[in-house]
Amino acid sequence: MFLKPVLVFLSLLSSITATHKNPLDIPQTIPCISIPYTTLKSCSSDNSTTSLLSEIKSAYGYSGLGILAITGIPGLKEKRETLLPLIARFASLPDEIKKKTETPHAYYQVGWSCGNEKLVGDKLDFSKGSYYCNPLIDRPSNDIELIKLWPSFLEPNIWPEDIPEFEISFKECGRLMVDVGIMIAKECDEFIKSECESYKGCLESLIRESKCCKGRLLHYYPKDKDDNENENENKNKNKEKVKEKEKENDDPFSNWCGWHNDHGSLTSLLPPLYTNNNNENIPCPDSEAGLYIRSRSGQLIKVKVPEEDGTVLYQIGECSQIMSGGILQATPHAVRGVKNVGVSRQTFAVFMEPEYNGGMNLPEGKGIKDVQDGEAVKRLPGGIRRLEERWEEGVDFGEFSRRTFEAFY
Numbered sequence: 001m002f003l004k005p006v007l008v009f010l011s012l013l014s015s016i017t018a019t020h021k022n023p024l025d026i027p028q029t030i031p032c033i034s035i036p037y038t039t040l041k042s043c044s045s046d047n048s049t050t051s052l053l054s055e056i057k058s059a060y061g062y063s064g065l066g067i068l069a070i071t072g073i074p075g076l077k078e079k080r081e082t083l084l085p086l087i088a089r090f091a092s093l094p095d096e097i098k099k100k101t102e103t104p105h106a107y108y109q110v111g112w113s114c115g116n117e118k119l120v121g122d123k124l125d126f127s128k129g130s131y132y133c134n135p136l137i138d139r140p141s142n143d144i145e146l147i148k149l150w151p152s153f154l155e156p157n158i159w160p161e162d163i164p165e166f167e168i169s170f171k172e173c174g175r176l177m178v179d180v181g182i183m184i185a186k187e188c189d190e191f192i193k194s195e196c197e198s199y200k201g202c203l204e205s206l207i208r209e210s211k212c213c214k215g216r217l218l219h220y221y222p223k224d225k226d227d228n229e230n231e232n233e234n235k236n237k238n239k240e241k242v243k244e245k246e247k248e249n250d251d252p253f254s255n256w257c258g259w260h261n262d263h264g265s266l267t268s269l270l271p272p273l274y275t276n277n278n279n280e281n282i283p284c285p286d287s288e289a290g291l292y293i294r295s296r297s298g299q300l301i302k303v304k305v306p307e308e309d310g311t312v313l314y315q316i317g318e319c320s321q322i323m324s325g326g327i328l329q330a331t332p333h334a335v336r337g338v339k340n341v342g343v344s345r346q347t348f349a350v351f352m353e354p355e356y357n358g359g360m361n362l363p364e365g366k367g368i369k370d371v372q373d374g375e376a377v378k379r380l381p382g383g384i385r386r387l388e389e390r391w392e393e394g395v396d397f398g399e400f401s402r403r404t405f406e407a408f409y
Contacts (some may be wrong), residue, residue, distance in 0.1 A: 024298045027288075031304040032313065033059040034069035037180070044183040056191040060316045065293055066331030067195040067303060070180055073310040079173040083217070084273040084346040085281075086166050091129045091161060091219040101131075101158045106151035107133070107405045109214065111158040125258065127337070128220045133157045133167075135174025135215040135350060137328060150398055152405065153212045172214040176352045177268040177312055182208050184314050185352075192324045198364035199327075203320060206265060207352045214264075214353070219339065220257075220345035222277070257335035259294070259381035262317040263404045264353030268314040271305055277342040286338040294332040298379040303333075319353060319400070322391060325366030326373075332381050356398035358392065368392070 033047040033055055043050045059068035090098070090112070101111030108116045114129035134140060141147055146156040159167040185204040192199045254327045275286050284290065290312075291303045305313060318330045338345070354360070362371070380386070390403040 002325040004206065016158065021334075025300055027292065027300045027302045029302045029304050030065065031306075032065050032067045032307050034071050034311075036071050037073045037310065040070055040180070040183050040187070044186050051190070052187045053191050053194055056187050060191075060328045062187065062296060062329055064329065064331075065295070065301065065303060066316050066329055066333075067293070068184065068314045069306050069311055070184070070314065071306050071308040072309045073176065073180060073312060076173075076176060076310040079169065079176060080270050080273070080348075082165075083169040083173045083348060084270070085275075086163055086169060087129075087131060087217040087346050087348075088275060088279075088344060090131060090160055090163060090166065091221070093160075094144045097160075097162060099127075101160060102154055103151070103158070106155040109152040110134075110155040110295050116267075120199065128218055128257065130219075131160075131166075131170075131217045133159070133170060133215055134211075134213055135171045136213045137211055140211040140355075152401065153356040153398065159221065170215060170217060170310065173270075173348060174213070174350050177209070177270075177348075178213060178352060180312060181266050181268050181314060181350070181352050188266075188316075188320070188324075188328060192327050192363075195327045196325055196363050196366070198366075199324065200363070202323065203265060206354055206358065210355050211360070212353060214351045216349045216351065218337070218347050218349065219346075220347075222342045222344045223339075259332050259334045259383055261330045261332055261384060262315055262351065263319060263401060264317040264351045265319045265323075266352045267315040267317055268350045268352070270348040271311055271313070272345045272347040274338070275344050275346065282343070284338065285340045285343060289336050289338040292336055294381050296329070296331075296376040296379055296381060317351070317353070318387060318391075319360060319397060322360050322371050322387065324364065325363040326371040329376075332384055333359065334349050334381070353401075354397040356396075356401075358397040360395060360397055362393070362399060 035052065035055055039050075040052070043052050053238075055068070058064055060066060067080065091114075098112045098114075102108060102113065103110045104116075109132050111133075112131055115124045115126040117125045134157055141154045143154075147156075157167075182204060185207045189199075189201040192203075193201055271285050272284075272290075274282050276282050288302075291305070293301050293303060295301055305311065315333070316328045316330050318327045321330045335345075362368075368388050368391075377386050385404075391400050395403075
C-alpha cells in the first residue's frame with residue numbers, strides 16, 4: 001500500500017538530482033594570495049626581520065589554493081610579450097619541421113610535443129602543443145650512458161632553427177622566473193620549519209642547485225566550431241559513449257588542459273596571452289575560461305589572477321608536498337578553454353624540481369597519511385593517481401617522475 005508514494009518520491013528525487021548540480025561543482029571565483037615583488041625581495045634578504053609565514057600558509061597550506069602570485073616583477077612584462085607569441089609561430093610551422101624537434105625516447109620532455117599526453121582517461125590530448133627545454137643549461141650532463149638512462153632529465157636542449165630568437169627569449173624569461181622561485185622557496189622553508197621541527201630546510205637549496213629545471217611553452221589551439229555545432233553533433237552520437245566521456249572528464253572544466261597535479265617542487269606560470277585569427281592580442285573573451293582548481297574539500301574554484309603587469313603564479317608540486325610532510329599541498333588544477341571560435345591561448349610554465357637522483361625524504365615523524373589524507377584522496381578528480389601509488393620511502397625523484405610519466409604518456 002506504500003509502494004505508490006515511494007515510487008512518486010523516488011521519481012521526484014531523481015528529477016531533482018538530474019536538474020540540480022552538486023553545490024561543489026558550481027564554481028566559486030576566489031583571488032589567489034599575492035605578494036608584491038619588492039616585499040618578497042626585502043623579506044628574502046639575509047638581514048630581514050619581516051615574515052611571510054601567514055601568506056605562505058594561506059597560499060600553500062592545507063586550506064589554500066596551492067597558488068601564490070608575485071606581482072610587479074621588473075622586466076617581466078617585456079619578456080612575456082616577446083616570448084609568448086613565439087610558440088604560436090612555431091605551432092603554425094609545417095609538421096615535418098616540428099617533428100625534427102620531437103624526442104619520444106625522452107617522454108617528449110625536450111622539444112615539441114602534441115597529442116602525446118593522456119590527461120583524460122586514455123584519450124590523447126591534441127588541444128595544445130608544447131615546447132620543452134631547460135632554461136638554465138643546454139646540456140645538464142655529458143655522460144652518454146647517464147643521458148640514456150634519464151633522458152627526460154638530461155637530454156640536451158633542441159632549439160627551433162626557423163625562429164632564432166626563440167632560444168634567447170625562452171632562457172631570459174625562464175631564468176627570471178626561477179630567480180623569483182628561489183626567493184619563494186626560502187620563505188616556504190621558513191614556514192615548514194615553523195610547523196615541523198624535524199624539517200631540514202632544503203627547498204631553497206634544491207631549486208638553487210638543481211640542473212634539471214624544465215620550461216614548457218604552450219600553445220592552446222583555437223576551436224574551429226562553436227558550442228552549438230558541437231552540441232548538435234553530440235546528440236547524434238551513441239549515448240553510452242557520451243556518458244563514458246563525461247565520466248572520464250570528471251566535469252566540463254578541463255577541455256583545454258585536463259585535471260592534474262604538478263609532480264615537481266615548484267611551478268611558475270605566466271598569465272596567458274589570448275590571440276584571435278588575425279594574430280591580434282585580445283582580452284580573454286570568455287569570463288568562464290581560465291585556471292580552475294579542486295580544493296581538498298572538493299569545491300570547484302576559478303582562480304582570479306591579479307591583472308598587474310609583471311605577475312607570475314607559483315604553484316606547489318607533489319615533490320614539495322612529500323618533502324614537507326604534507327605541510328605544503330599541491331592542488332589539482334585544470335584549464336577551461338574559451339567558448340569562442342578562433343581564439344588561441346599562449347602561456348609559459350617553468351618546473352623547478354630535484355635532479356634525477358634527488359632524494360624525497362619525509363621529515364622525521366611524518367608518514368604518507370600526513371602527506372595526503374583520506375579525505376583529500378576522496379576529492380581527487382578522476383585520472384589523478386594517489387601519491388602512495390607512485391611514491392614510498394626510498395623512492396627518489398627520478399623514479400617518482402618515471403611512475404608519473406607512465407600514467408600520462
